[in-house]
Amino acid sequence: MKEMLSWDQTLFKDSELFELDHIPEHFLHRDGQLQAMMYSIRPALGGGRPLNCLCIGAPGTGKTTAVIKIFEEIEKHAPQVVPVLVNCQVNSTRYAVFSQVFRKLIGYAPPTSGVSFKKIFNEISRYLAEHEKVLIVALDDMNYLFYENEVNEVLYSLLRAHETYPGVRVGIIAILSDTGVPHLFDPKVESVFLPEEIAFPRYSRDEIKDILSNRAKLGFYPGVLDDIVLDRITEHTSALGDLRVGIDLLKRSGLNAERRASRMISVEDVESAFGKSRLVHLSYIMQSLKEDEKILLRLVADAAQSSSGELYEKFHLKTNLAYTRFYELLNKLHSVKLIDADFTGKGSRGRSRVVTLRYNADEIKMRL
Numbered sequence: 001m002k003e004m005l006s007w008d009q010t011l012f013k014d015s016e017l018f019e020l021d022h023i024p025e026h027f028l029h030r031d032g033q034l035q036a037m038m039y040s041i042r043p044a045l046g047g048g049r050p051l052n053c054l055c056i057g058a059p060g061t062g063k064t065t066a067v068i069k070i071f072e073e074i075e076k077h078a079p080q081v082v083p084v085l086v087n088c089q090v091n092s093t094r095y096a097v098f099s100q101v102f103r104k105l106i107g108y109a110p111p112t113s114g115v116s117f118k119k120i121f122n123e124i125s126r127y128l129a130e131h132e133k134v135l136i137v138a139l140d141d142m143n144y145l146f147y148e149n150e151v152n153e154v155l156y157s158l159l160r161a162h163e164t165y166p167g168v169r170v171g172i173i174a175i176l177s178d179t180g181v182p183h184l185f186d187p188k189v190e191s192v193f194l195p196e197e198i199a200f201p202r203y204s205r206d207e208i209k210d211i212l213s214n215r216a217k218l219g220f221y222p223g224v225l226d227d228i229v230l231d232r233i234t235e236h237t238s239a240l241g242d243l244r245v246g247i248d249l250l251k252r253s254g255l256n257a258e259r260r261a262s263r264m265i266s267v268e269d270v271e272s273a274f275g276k277s278r279l280v281h282l283s284y285i286m287q288s289l290k291e292d293e294k295i296l297l298r299l300v301a302d303a304a305q306s307s308s309g310e311l312y313e314k315f316h317l318k319t320n321l322a323y324t325r326f327y328e329l330l331n332k333l334h335s336v337k338l339i340d341a342d343f344t345g346k347g348s349r350g351r352s353r354v355v356t357l358r359y360n361a362d363e364i365k366m367r368l
């Protein structure tokens, strides 16, 4: 019975490695992207204005991790450069974005109301000019600024700071999750933003396997994960394209094996974990939805399919919001891939759309 675990034994050498917010020590297969970002930032090291960049790629392709890695280096080696990572999923207005910058520079958060944007902006610019610091703002998950219609305002303010305050140097790293919907900027932003585009393609099977194998070696005790099981996890991850699925699968199948008191993960442990792990991305999107978006999503989930006209009527009854806002929210749910909304060519308000859920209705309702 030596392959059985006793109650106080574990397969996990370090379970922290399987958390989704863990910053991996070994960031593999992204050397090209890291180099391209460093190249854009380099002018800042000599006190100049960095080039802007635009990082684009599917979910779970290492965009956020790449920026965190670069910012760690800057913090260590470039005291004259101040990197600020703003999570736009949480900070989705111009005021919120600049509050994060303010907090990083000045050391405390500005009040959430009662202070004008202009005042915060002026304080930031004055600080940068006085201390001769170069500011680099990474707008992570910038998609959310599009949904709130704030993206042009945010970029414009950052890009024009040096015009109001000579000597101020600001660089932008924009990070977009590629959802297949094109993201267009205002012409006046477009003409000054001019970012270096850095693509984050999906990882190949071999790359996924390599990354997961590396993670497993550090996180599990030796012998826990054999090659056949790793191949199965790689297959599932590659099919969905998001590396988070694989990391979550490692964790859950490890826990399944422990529950059986086994010292090794089996293919069955992986299969029974997959039901939950394949939804990590769903949970991640849903945790950020705002109240009105949840109301709309619930209405979509309540019917097998609905027309956009019917949906608007129900939505309006509940929220009293106007059609344009409804339409924005519908587009957002579409572009984060929670719903399908195809045009039919019929309907009174322009073209009507048939709206359906992309996930099982119960999975969605559970998370609302």
Ligand SMILES: Nc1ncnc2c1ncn2[C@@H]1O[C@H](COP(=O)(O)OP(=O)(O)OP(=O)(O)O)[C@@H](O)[C@H]1O
Pocket: 019, 020, 021, 022, 023, 024, 026, 027, 028, 029, 030, 057, 058, 059, 060, 061, 062, 063, 064, 065, 066, 141, 176, 177, 178, 200, 211, 243, 244, 247
């Ligand atoms: N090359 C890599 N090596 C090791 N771990 C990686 C690598 N790329 C991604 N990861 C891991 O995969 C997970 C997702 O990566 P990350 O958050 O950087 O993706 P993302 O591109 O920002 O996704 P999203 O568009 O959904 O925000 C993280 O837990 C990260 O640690």
Ligand SMILES: [Mg+2]
Pocket: 063, 064, 065, 140, 141
């Ligand atoms: Mg990210």
